[in-house]
Amino acid sequence: MRVGYGRSPDPMAAVRQAVAALGSAADSPQLLMAFSGGKLDPFAVRAALGEVLGPVPVVGGSAAGAISRGGYGYSGFELGLVAFDDPTTAPQLLVSRGLEVDERKAGADIGAQVRSVVKQDQVVLLLFDSVASTQPPKLHYASSIVAGFNEAVGNAPVNLLGGGLLTDMNMSGAWVFDGDGVSKHATVALVFPPAVSAETVILHGCRPVSAFMEITRIDGATVYELDGEPALKVIERMLGLPIGGGRGQELSLVATLGQKQGDPYAPYDEKSYVNRLILSADAAKGSITLFEPDFEEGALVQIMSRDNGLMLDSVRRGVEEMNRTVRDGDNLLGLYIDCAGRASARSGSSIEEAELVVRGLDANVPLLGFYSGVEVAPFDGEHSRPLDWTGVLTVLRRRR
Template identity: 65%
Template sequence: MTCVKPLLGHRPDLVLAFCGGKLDPGTVLAALRDTLGDVPVVGGASAGGITRQGYGYSGLELVLIGFSGAEVTPRLVVQDLLPDEMAGGAALGAAVRGVAEDGAVVLLLFDSVASHLPLRLHPASHIVEGFHRGLGGREVTLFGGGLLTDMNLSDSWVFDGAVLRHHAAVALVFPPGIAVETSILHGCRPISTFMEITRIDGAEVYELDGQPALGVIERMLGLRLGEAQGQELSLVATLGQKQGDPFAPYDENAYVNRLILRASPATGSVTLFEPDFFPGAKVQIMARDNALMLDSARNGVAAMNRAIEGGDNLLALYIDCAGRASARSGALTEEAEVVRTGLAEGVPFAGFYSGVEIAPFRGYSRPLDWTGVLAVLRRRG
């Protein structure tokens, strides 16, 4: 395996692997074992990979990151998500509490697809909420993402250090000498006034301001739903909840947006990626804006370069929503290209295309949709 050769000079203590969905994970694991020996392999499926050398989402990408030495190698915690993602997240948080020091950096990766017919995702909001409960007051900096085999949400799985697993989450707890700087890259703008969710069941929004949610969104966008049952909506719109002062000037960093997973003309409802909105929540219809996405990427990378200048930067990891890829968004410029070429030279860089992104947001780590999370691991000063 050509991609393993750079790891051979410094035999890793742990390998983080992101594996395209068209690759056979068992074959990948076996090849890594043959080359590297009994090294824990953590990570899982990815809809594509990003490195300094390029990016791709053909399903044949393999991104490997090696950690060597006790001062940088994270500890691994693994947890099943079924039958209850909230309880699974709480058990994971409790296990992390047992090995993490206050202020530790934690990378969370999880299997995104819970079932195929009907399509159901493991809700990141439940996993993360449970995780925070399980921490029992322990302060950590949490970031991460949901793993997918492709942009069609066909499947997902994780490497748990030893084997391939479904319906599981892994947490990598970094040593106390490691800190992280994060930047969230956005790209949506509001195109409606505030509306109240007047009927919702889990992730399925039935009514906005007392009217069928699907009809409201279609009228606002001037879009009639076709045969794809929500594909049109998922490509152009989200529902966004503004944080803080609702009357403050527009700031993309003030919004938590939720992608539309599917729509139901029969019930007039739309189903979101996450079930964390609630009756009475004030939301806006958000248009996915490619020009704004690219500007956000440029501005976010520039801000990151300023933040990490002069530091002992070990790894930049980019967790990029698969929907931001040109094949999905229709953008003429690849957003990942803006990030990989804009990040300061000399910082080791890798990334993967994800289903959901997790990052500190206004003092609390939470799942995000249609974002890119750029995280730079560095030694504490």
């Protein structure tokens, strides 16, 4: 597996840079994975890839930015490539459309396709359009897609990883490379052969700043009440934010709503939390809208502060853990699915946490990452689930 990276406002120039960085190969790759900045025209990028590499299936899509050893950034002009050359480790591509009709059914459709081809414990990379519409703003909910996927897959031995695609940090749009062209409202799955295994660490960075509170009124992703009070009022009071101003944007930058898994009274462990970013707030209704609709009435949650120091420490620990895990073995590819909100331009961190991954991960592991809208990874030994404000670092390896 070869990695290439380029950056240019000109799609053909970006493609030529990234393809040159791939290096030479005896034959065309079996499959090409591409993550293209949102300011690059997707049809021009796809056409340029075909012109330079020939009729190679291209899968992936839009990203707020790309991450590699050759460079990283989120200007919107980045292009990251992975060439899968070896047919014994190249993934099989599956495609499902119809997210705009029913996200859960679309997830179930791709899950059923995966179940039909999985023979033993296999790694699956799921990529999907995160933005349903911009007017009005609406997301394709990852929790619905993954729930449908998990139901359809059932007890099939699947190691599911993935990410939601978007064009920029403002969620202005999204699109998918589906193998043949460019699609909207689509989901793709890459099913790796049994010869490929995956090691994964989830990088966090939030800490609780409130006691447990009960969600006493919720509708989908919109939380109206916490402990019987308007949710927005409770959160702003606890965070010391003034009521008024651009409260939705302010809250999304500083806090999430977290649900602790397992024993609520166990000592703090960042890995025990599933956090949900705050998408918007409604002053008139006193409500907040989360990125996902998977919290329920009666759930105990805490306000979580997005802590840049904890985030960087989590990255350092996670990369060290990964290096120990993959020290011995045939490592094929490092993949970093990084929440766009963790970038310095969004988080305010003085250090780019992606740079810590680039510099810290074993230099012998080829690395490509992309800035995502949501991340999907195995959680707490159960089915995989979508996560917010995390970095999911995975190393694909040849199974012994």
